[in-house]
Amino acid sequence: MSKLLVTGMAGFIGSHVAEAWSHHGEVVGLDDLSTGDRANLEGIDAELIEGSILDPDALAHAMEGVDAVVHLAARPSVPRSIADPEASHEANATGTLRVLEAARANGRDPYVVVASSSSVYGANPELPKHEQMMPMPMSPYAVSKLATEQYTLAWQYSYGMSTLAFRFFNVFGPRQAPGHAYAAVIPVFVDAALRHEPLTVHGDGLQSRDFTYVGTVASVLVDAALRRVSHPQPVNLAFGTRTTLLDVIGLIGAEIGDDLRVVHVESRTGDVRHSQADNTVLRSLFPDAQPVPLADGLRDTIMWLHQRQAVS
Numbered sequence: 001m002s003k004l005l006v007t008g009m010a011g012f013i014g015s016h017v018a019e020a021w022s023h024h025g026e027v028v029g030l031d032d033l034s035t036g037d038r039a040n041l042e043g044i045d046a047e048l049i050e051g052s053i054l055d056p057d058a059l060a061h062a063m064e065g066v067d068a069v070v071h072l073a074a075r076p077s078v079p080r081s082i083a084d085p086e087a088s089h090e091a092n093a094t095g096t097l098r099v100l101e102a103a104r105a106n107g108r109d110p111y112v113v114v115a116s117s118s119s120v121y122g123a124n125p126e127l128p129k130h131e132q133m134m135p136m137p138m139s140p141y142a143v144s145k146l147a148t149e150q151y152t153l154a155w156q157y158s159y160g161m162s163t164l165a166f167r168f169f170n171v172f173g174p175r176q177a178p179g180h181a182y183a184a185v186i187p188v189f190v191d192a193a194l195r196h197e198p199l200t201v202h203g204d205g206l207q208s209r210d211f212t213y214v215g216t217v218a219s220v221l222v223d224a225a226l227r228r229v230s231h232p233q234p235v236n237l238a239f240g241t242r243t244t245l246l247d248v249i250g251l252i253g254a255e256i257g258d259d260l261r262v263v264h265v266e267s268r269t270g271d272v273r274h275s276q277a278d279n280t281v282l283r284s285l286f287p288d289a290q291p292v293p294l295a296d297g298l299r300d301t302i303m304w305l306h307q308r309q310a311v312s
């Protein structure tokens with residue numbers, strides 16, 4: 001039975017990966033709880049070590065007996081990185097380097113899959129985004145994610161490690177929390193809609209995203225680790241859909257059965273206008289991946305936030 005380490009396991013995506021892997025084998029997590037929450041792991045059979053990926057001792061301990069690593073720990077969010085670029089570099093670039101070095105030292109030749117981001121495409125307007133495109137990062141976060149993926153791929157050549165670097169697009173679903181300054185757009189919209197408050201849209205709302213349900217992302221990550229899928233270039237992890245924020249609001253309104261009020265405010269610095277993945281490489285490596293449709297994922301997200309509001 002193989003053992004998986006999930007860095008950032010108490011976070012949104014990490015908790016879903018832990019849950020999915022717990023059906024296959026042992027899972028241990030390392031998380032400093034900076035944006036994560038122990039509550040995300042309630043009912044999941046996983047051991048959480050509280051500590052930072054920047055701490056080599058904590059990492060060496062977490063890495064003991066591990067056969068595969070899903071590295072998700074990071075300081076997420078573009079605006080957060082604009083507020084404090086060095087902290088994002090430290091957690092995302094230096095942090096990844098430490099994780100790779102700890103994996104290399106564990107003596108079991110562990111497989112490592114990491115989370116990069118569609119934000120690396122940045123100012124390059126070409127659509128859909130394919131992996132051969134020139135990255136044009138527009139924020140410190142995007143630069144740090146470019147470092148995350150490129151370090152991970154370089155370790156294939158330098159040390160013969162089996163690695164994979166995914167570019168996540170806009171992941172959404174249960175356990176993605178609203179109510180903080182750097183929250184993602186879907187939980188913020190759903191939370192406001194359930195409270196019958198107006199939805200705040202930055203810009204005209206016609207900016208588009210390739211939204212990916214978290215359960216889909218977790219199952220692809222688990223499949224990658226089980227089969228040790230390695231690739232010499234980054235791989236988009238999204239399914240080529242393109243939905244505007246106004247369309248998302250329409251779907252949420254239809255599900256809740258309410259006409260939602262929208263307030264437009266100024267656009268955000270560093271925000272990308274359109275994002276949509278070319279998924280040719282993903283499809284070739286993961287031909288069995290079945291994405292959960294947006295409307296179904298939104299229904300789960302609304303249910304989770306509804307229950308969360310009811311208990312708070």
Ligand SMILES: NC(=O)c1ccc[n+]([C@@H]2O[C@H](COP(=O)([O-])OP(=O)(O)OC[C@H]3O[C@@H](n4cnc5c(N)ncnc54)[C@H](O)[C@@H]3O)[C@@H](O)[C@H]2O)c1
Nearest residue numbers: 008011012013031032033034035036052053073074168171
């Ligand atoms: N959610 C998305 O749409 C999206 C899109 C692109 C990329 N990503 C990437 O996916 C990964 C997971 O994102 P998420 O949405 O689950 O965010 P999240 O904030 O919920 O999870 C990140 C986790 O990492 C932990 N962490 C942060 N710094 C750490 C450190 N130094 N040591 C140990 N743990 C640390 C946090 O406490 C948190 O639990 C991140 O690498 C993020 O950059 C996410």
